[in-house]
Amino acid sequence: MTQAFVEAIRAIYPTDRCLTGKAELAPYESDGLTAFRVHPIGVVLPTTSEEVIASIRLCHQPGIPFVVRGSGTSLSGGSVPIDGGLVIGLNKMNKILRYSPEERIAVVQPGVINMRVSQAVAAEGLYYAPDPSSATVCTIGGNVAFNSGGAHCLKYGMTSNHVLGLKVVLPDGEVVEVGADSLEQVGADLVGMFVGSEGLFGCAVEITLRLLPKPEKYYTVQAAYKSLAQAGEAVSLIVASGLLPGAIEIMDRLAMDASDAAVQANYPKDAKAILIVELEGPTEEVDAETPTLLKLIEESGAYRIDVAKDAAERLKIWTGRKCAFSAVGRLSPDFIVQDGVVPRTKLGYALAEIDRISTESGIPVANVFHAGDGNLHPLILFNGREEGALERAEEVASEILRLCIKLGGSITGEHGVGLEKRAFIEEMFGKKDTDFMRQIRAAIDSAEIANKGKMFPDLQAPALTHRGLHPIEQQGIAFRN
Amino acid sequence: MIHPTSLEELQSAVRELDRVIVRGSGTKSAMSSSANLSTADLSGILEYDPSEFTFTARAGTRISEVKELLAKSGQYLPFDPPFVQAGGTLGGTIAAGLSGPGRFRYGGVRDFLLGIRFVTGDGEIHAGGGKVVKNAAGFDSPKLMTGARGAFGVIGEVTFKVFPEPREYQTVIVSFPTADEAIPLMARLAMSNFELACLDFVMPGQLQLRVGGLHESLERRVDRIKSFIGRTCEVRSGSDDEQVWHNAREFTWVPSDATLIKVAINPRQIVEIERSLEKSSASHVDRRYSVGGNVLWLAWPNEKTSEKLGRLLTSWNLPGVAVRGEPWGILGPQNKGDVFQQRLSSVFDPLNKFQRNDRRTANSH
Numbered sequence: 001m002t003q004a005f006v007e008a009i010r011a012i013y014p015t016d017r018c019l020t021g022k023a024e025l026a027p028y029e030s031d032g033l034t035a036f037r038v039h040p041i042g043v044v045l046p047t048t049s050e051e052v053i054a055s056i057r058l059c060h061q062p063g064i065p066f067v068v069r070g071s072g073t074s075l076s077g078g079s080v081p082i083d084g085g086l087v088i089g090l091n092k093m094n095k096i097l098r099y100s101p102e103e104r105i106a107v108v109q110p111g112v113i114n115m116r117v118s119q120a121v122a123a124e125g126l127y128y129a130p131d132p133s134s135a136t137v138c139t140i141g142g143n144v145a146f147n148s149g150g151a152h153c154l155k156y157g158m159t160s161n162h163v164l165g166l167k168v169v170l171p172d173g174e175v176v177e178v179g180a181d182s183l184e185q186v187g188a189d190l191v192g193m194f195v196g197s198e199g200l201f202g203c204a205v206e207i208t209l210r211l212l213p214k215p216e217k218y219y220t221v222q223a224a225y226k227s228l229a230q231a232g233e234a235v236s237l238i239v240a241s242g243l244l245p246g247a248i249e250i251m252d253r254l255a256m257d258a259s260d261a262a263v264q265a266n267y268p269k270d271a272k273a274i275l276i277v278e279l280e281g282p283t284e285e286v287d288a289e290t291p292t293l294l295k296l297i298e299e300s301g302a303y304r305i306d307v308a309k310d311a312a313e314r315l316k317i318w319t320g321r322k323c324a325f326s327a328v329g330r331l332s333p334d335f336i337v338q339d340g341v342v343p344r345t346k347l348g349y350a351l352a353e354i355d356r357i358s359t360e361s362g363i364p365v366a367n368v369f370h371a372g373d374g375n376l377h378p379l380i381l382f383n384g385r386e387e388g389a390l391e392r393a394e395e396v397a398s399e400i401l402r403l404c405i406k407l408g409g410s411i412t413g414e415h416g417v418g419l420e421k422r423a424f425i426e427e428m429f430g431k432k433d434t435d436f437m438r439q440i441r442a443a444i445d446s447a448e449i450a451n452k453g454k455m456f457p458d459l460q461a462p463a464l465t466h467r468g469l470h471p472i473e474q475q476g477i478a479f480r481n
Numbered sequence: 482m483i484h485p486t487s488l489e490e491l492q493s494a495v496r497e498l499d500r501v502i503v504r505g506s507g508t509k510s511a512m513s514s515s516a517n518l519s520t521a522d523l524s525g526i527l528e529y530d531p532s533e534f535t536f537t538a539r540a541g542t543r544i545s546e547v548k549e550l551l552a553k554s555g556q557y558l559p560f561d562p563p564f565v566q567a568g569g570t571l572g573g574t575i576a577a578g579l580s581g582p583g584r585f586r587y588g589g590v591r592d593f594l595l596g597i598r599f600v601t602g603d604g605e606i607h608a609g610g611g612k613v614v615k616n617a618a619g620f621d622s623p624k625l626m627t628g629a630r631g632a633f634g635v636i637g638e639v640t641f642k643v644f645p646e647p648r649e650y651q652t653v654i655v656s657f658p659t660a661d662e663a664i665p666l667m668a669r670l671a672m673s674n675f676e677l678a679c680l681d682f683v684m685p686g687q688l689q690l691r692v693g694g695l696h697e698s699l700e701r702r703v704d705r706i707k708s709f710i711g712r713t714c715e716v717r718s719g720s721d722d723e724q725v726w727h728n729a730r731e732f733t734w735v736p737s738d739a740t741l742i743k744v745a746i747n748p749r750q751i752v753e754i755e756r757s758l759e760k761s762s763a764s765h766v767d768r769r770y771s772v773g774g775n776v777l778w779l780a781w782p783n784e785k786t787s788e789k790l791g792r793l794l795t796s797w798n799l800p801g802v803a804v805r806g807e808p809w810g811i812l813g814p815q816n817k818g819d820v821f822q823q824r825l826s827s828v829f830d831p832l833n834k835f836q837r838n839d840r841r842t843a844n845s846h
Binding site for chain 2: 100101102103104105124125126146147148149153154155156157158160161168170174176177178179180181182183184185186187188189190191192193194195196197201213214215216236239240242243244281282284285287288289341342343344345370373374375408409410411412413414415416417421425428429432433436437439440441443444455
């Protein structure tokens with residue numbers, strides 16, 4: 001059957017866009033979650049929606065599983081191939097099909113790189129708000145599948161809040177259009193239901209994005225604290241003050257060390273925590289809000305406050321923050337990133353617990369997080385060459401996820417469940433609601449072939465291996481969020 | 482009419498009934514006139530911690546009650562739900578998929594709904610989403626419920642995200658002889674970085690925009706907007722400002738013998754819609770282009786019939802839904818997402834209990 005399938009697939013594509021050789025397939029064996037590697041039966045690189053539809057229809061009949069992927073930056077293993085399955089790589093579908101600044105929309109193909117959207121619309125003073133740290137390489141299609149976030153979600157929401165319409169190929173090759181090109185909808189919000197379905201509902205081949213006017217002024221402050229608790233206290237004060245910053249981020253000492261090693265961020269040597277707060281908006285408004293923010297930061301015990309004087313200084317602050325994850329690779333040969341969420345008021349408690357778990361297990365954990373949303377990003381450091389180290393790190397990661405569930409939060413704020421956290425979906429939602437979601441999946445995809453084995457526990461589980469950073473991170477092209 | 486007071490009673494009611502049409506407090510009369518189940522007594526705010534920017538409440542809780550509570554901590558519902566004074570409920574607002582003019586700034590009801598507990602057609606209680614402001618786990622069933630008019634479940638409990646409310650507002654009003662002149666200015670204002678709270682165009686010729694922020698900066702921001710507009714502007718503040726948006730939110734301008742229709746549009750379509758209304762001798766119909774020209778609110782005179790409106794909507798290739806007045810359901814072109822919707826319905830409503838009699842529902846064609 002496989003041979004007949006491969007031949008049928010080959011008939012659709014020219015040889016340079018249908019990869020089946022071992023060496024050709026190697027780059028597609030993994031994604032941002034490098035601990036998993038699976039060898040697919042083939043990789044196809046469509047350039048049109050018709051090719052995507054034809055490929056998915058071919059998979060449906062014999063029940064060949066498929067994974068649709070963009071740049072493969074998923075941190076939850078969402079785009080890891082399926083054993084015996086096909087990979088549909090959409091990077092060649094990278095055109096902006098329509099852009100209308102007056103309507104504040106852009107219609108794009110799924111392979112368009114996130115950052116390219118903002119670049120393409122910058123001349124008209126617009127931008128695309130969701131900004132995952134991998135924005136320079138990750139694709140909009142992947143963002144849609146995993147409802148990606150970024151540092152500015154508190155104010156502007158996640159990917160889902162910026163997608164107005166979709167043309168979708170369902171897992172049996174049926175094509176549907178949901179939403180349109182308006183901020184509003186009539187009827188059920190099918191767009192919202194599709195976004196974040198992690199490839200289980202098929203794939204989007206056209207995506208209508210909402211664009212926002214770029215804020216006139218940014219005011220970015222970086223404050224240093226002698227304790228993590230003080231930085232956490234500052235967040236509470238800011239939130240209670242009535243200000244609505246675009247971003248509120250915190251890094252702990254270990255994360256600062258990593259960033260320093262990678263981009264010479266020059267954090268104060270004796271700081272135990274760094275708080276980054278960004279106000280944005282019309283100049284008059286930001287200027288009026290600034291004194292309140294500075295006063296709160298001073299009151300919270302910051303001993304050093306740096307304000308970005310220009311765009312270059314702002315970029316430097318954000319580069320230090322956004323590279324922190326990948327930079328951890330300089331401190332440790334291997335690491336696991338989690339992105340659980342806790343209610344914001346429980347942040348202090350959660351961090352203390354993570355510290356306890358780290359101390360008790362002897363496994364160092366660096367913390368970088370979207371403090372405004374309670375979205376943690378513990379980086380669990382280990383050396384995969386040591387016998388059992390990966391398993392011990394996984395155990396620490398599991399304890400942290402359980403902590404998030406116990407505190408009423410979520411196992412994932414922006415990376416998705418994917419392959420990595422599928423064992424926890426039932427712990428978060430309970431058996432009944434998980435089974436209900438499985439039923440939904442089965443109704444959309446009767447053959448259960450679209451991104452098979454993701455989101456829900458499955459009999460097929462690829463073995464964990466330690467592999468260090470992804471090649472694109474080693475080269476400093478993209479960072480983790 | 483059954484009036485459950487708990488999620489368990491709601492579940493029993495759905496199990497008992499063969500067909501379920503839900504009503505909150507009945508403010509969206511066109512959607513709930515044939516209701517046999519009311520959530521009016523399923524009310525009350527269950528959790529609210531201002532520092533979390535979230536609250537959880539039962540579906541039948543009136544929005545006015547929520548707004549009052551949030552205001553004590555200087556917070557608000559940024560999607561600006563309509564029918565507040567009329568008695569609208571949280572569940573009804575979600576099921577109807579309605580947001581007010583203030584959704585221009587940060588997003589609509591779909592964008593602020595975080596989690597939901599609901600009863601499916603086979604009488605099971607399920608939860609979707611979560612209670613924290615950021616969550617990417619599982620399928621986003623809260624969004625699916627938005628605008629579905631109960632087709633996927635009866636909403637029992639909801640969690641929303643909230644924001645701190647701007648301390649003060651001012652409204653700028655500019656008059657135009659025709660829509661043709663006002664529409665390009667509306668587009669320029671929508672693209673600008675003035676960060677307007679609301680941007681509406683009211684026929685026959687008034688552009689209304691609202692600015693919110695700190696007292697210290699508001700005057701200067703308004704001055705800059707006035708010079709950007711470059712025409713005579715009228716500025717309203719205090720209760721005069723509030724009155725403008727109260728009227729929009731409560732639809733005080735809709736005549737009693739008309740049906741309120743919501744049409745989701747793209748601002749570029751306004752000119753075509755205006756021409757078409759003129760050609761079909763309907764240019765006298767009261768209407769308002771809200772949310773920077775992304776929603777057309779149409780007060781369609783009942784005597785003009787739904788067939789005529791349906792033909793117009795079809796010619797624009799835009800569906801419209803009757804909100805208040807006659808129970809016309811969704812009119813206009815067929816939904817291109819029907820296959821996806823049907824498959825979802827087979828799980829959320831396996832017994833077709835939530836099916837409506839009007840032409841366009843989850844399971845009828």
